[in-house]
Amino acid sequence: MSITFGNTLLSIAATTSTYLFGLRIYRKSNHKPWLNPLYTVTLLLFLLLPFLHMDVKSYEKGSKIFSLLLQTGIVSLAIPIYKQFPLIKKNIKKITVGIVSGGMAGAVSSVAFAFLMGFKGEAVASLLPKTATLPVALSVSGSLGGTAPLTILFVLISALFSLIVGPHVLDGCNIRSKTARGLAMGISAQALGANRSFQWGEEEGAMGSVGMTTTAILVSVIIPMGMLLIAYL
DSSP states (O other): OHHHHHHHHHHHHHHHHHHHHHHHHHHHTTSOGGGOHHHHHHHHHHHHTTTTTOOHHHHHHHTHHHHHHHHHHHHHTHHHHHHTHHHHHHTHHHHHHHHHHHHHHHHHHHHHHHHHHTOOTHHHHHHGGGGSOHHHHHHHHHHHTOOHHHHHHHHHHHHHHHHHHHHHHHHHTTOOOHHHHHHHHHHHHHHHHHHHHHHHOHHHHHHHHHHHHHHHHHHHHHHHHHHHHHHHO
């Protein structure tokens, strides 16, 4: 019991300290997307755990509280969606078209990338749900025979790329619509995109949350159904 408690305290301390350090780097860099704490903290923990003589499984068990907090944080995104519901209702057709086309484009790009890289089997299954939020992507990947480490890698790379490139593409195409900008970031960069959208404004943030959540639902339904259809044919 004492060992488990000590392991939990050590995991919480390691996560909290690396996050605060990563957040400080992110703020000092004037919020450079590639220095987002999600990535710097992951790298810092990867380097720190061996010095703490802690393996990954022990860390996962000791840091479950952060998974609970993450779930709570995701649920809290419903608040701005509720506040902006009249706007969402007014633009429901545009939102639906954007989400469906964006989700399908993400799936098609995954298939094309897998074909170009010559991926087979579990690598393809791990890549396909990259446009969904990480928990959903892991669930879909597991049902298709993918592996968690590869899925996490593909989702993080996809989100980071979209977070860095997305705003420049929107500005370059002179897209000023708050609805379009929020949806685009939520669909392409998942939670990171939704967070970036909130930095632009509450309306953009609400649309980013809508894009993130509905794309996850779409991916969790469309990809398994598509794989079943391909296997049947």
